[in-house]
Amino acid sequence: MGLGGGRVRFNVGGQVFETTTTTLANAGRDSMLGALLDSSWNLAPTISGGGGGGGGGGVAEYFIDRNPACFAVLLDLLRTGSLHVPPQLPEKLLYREALYYGLLDHVRAARWGAFDGDRLLLAASVPGRAPGDGTAIRAAPDGGCCVAHGGAVHVYNWMLDERRPVSLDHSQVNDVAYLDEGTLLIAARERLGSMMEAWPCSPRFNEYGIGVWDRASGEQADFFYEPPGCALGDADKLQWLDATNALMVATLFPKTDNCFIGLLDFRQKNVVWSWSDAGTAASLDDKRVLHAIAMEDERSVCVINQYDDLGFLDFRSNAGGVRWSSRSKLMNRKVPGEESCYPKLSTHGGQLFSSMNDSISVFSGPECVLTSTLRRSNGGAICDFSIGGDRLFALHNEENVFDVWETPPPPII
Structure with missing residues (x-):
């Protein structure tokens, strides 16, 4: 039987709580407490007296053999929308x-807000x-993460x-990606140096390109052969638009001397757009592309040297080179004697993120104006970072410590 309305009482581990069906409805029908409102609920409550006089109006009471201190916090969350955890209560x-x-x-929604x-x-x-340096950190869709470290991936x-x-x-982990909350894709290389990558590959001797695998069957479904002048077999950055x-x-420096960025149409097997710094005049001030990411509007790609x-490179034009926007004089905080890391890029919610030394810069708006900087006092340079599950994870090269950045929840009005 379900609860028709009014008050309901819980005896949790010997401590009595009283609330309303309106508060229980905030739990949602997929929760245990929300299910009490369902007419198909088959646990009959004990009906307490209605205060004497034989007038009825009893209060439904359920006994739950669980921790009463935690129940008090969760019930307050349903009442107010805020999470207040007493200091003596382990999270x-x-x-x-x-x-x-x-x-x-x-609880997770009350812990942190939407990513900003x-x-x-x-x-x-x-x-x-573990000792030594981590190589990559990847955010999971549910707010967890994983860290690639030597021949292992540590999952949180x-x-x-x-x-x-x-x-x-017997392999060195090169990169990791989440296919979903419970599935990891790992790119690894043999310790002796021969590369075994997840996508760039050679199906037969002396043929290179990009392969496609069916996730369900594990069988190769398609292959894009490398055209002349397009370094697809050496690609170390893939992004689906x-x-x-x-x-x-x-294909980026320092893996190769010349950088190549292209857009591939697998339906027509065409390279619909490409850019390379091959053939440009060499100088002492050559700007090498170390990382690249397509912007969320998919009209341009952002690079960093x-x-x-x-x-920035415009996908809508095959003419012209990189439109550089110098910012190093304003933001470079490299500490003398400290190990540096190659910068990395990411986008999320219309914002562009760039790591440099021990900080991550946040750029906003169509002109990518610097709006904030994330930095903490120790941990060394940031060797990688990732955004997902409404969190930002930053991996430092000092003792593999990683930081977790969250947006505080909005105030309850």
Whole structure:
């Protein structure tokens, strides 16, 4: 039987709580508490007396053999929309109880708000679990992450608990990507130096290009052969563009001496747009492209060079070179004697993010104006960062510590 309306009482571990069906409705029908409102609910409550006089009006009461302190916090969350955790209550215990009641998404939403690069605050710093440098960090869709480290990938859930790592005994992990919350794609190379990459490959001897694999069957479904002058087989940056239904491929310095960026149409097997710095006059001030990312409007690609300058290439034109926008004189904070890392780029929600030394710069608007900078006092240079699950993860080269940046939730009015 479901609850028709009015008040409802819970006896949780011997402590009594009273609330209303309106508050329980905030839990959602997919939760245990929200399911009490469903007419198909088959757990009959105990009906407490209505205050004497034989007038009826009893209050439905349910007994739940769980932690009462956690229930009080979760009930307050449903009432107010705010999460207030007493200092003496371990958060991991609260998460466990929230999972039991089906309220984990409510707790997660109350912990941090929708991603905004200009409002990010440092939420946690997680030390590395192994010696040596990490190579990559990737954000999971649910707010967790993974860190590629030597021949292993260390996996963390959204509560930053480390799960069972993925180990490759005889390979060096080069890069990692999430196909979904529970599936990792790992690009690795043999320790002796021969590359085994996830997409760039050679199907037969002396033939190079980009291969496509069916995720369900694991079988190769298509192959884009490398045209003359297009370094597809050496590609180390791939990005699928949904609006244009094309694949951006980039071969970048220092993997090769000359940089190549192209857009591939797999339907027609055409390179519909390309740019390369091959053939340009060499000078001491050559600006080498170290990283590239297509902007979210898919009209241009943003690149960054060894001088930490941002540049842009227009996908709508095959003429002209990189339009560089120097910013290194304003932002370079390299500490003498400190190991530096190649800069990286990312986009999210109309904002552009660029790592340089120990900081991440946030650019906003169509002109990519610098609006904020993320930095903490220690950890060394940032060797990689990733955005996903409404969090930004930054991996430092000092002891593999990674930082977690979150947007605080909006105030409850």
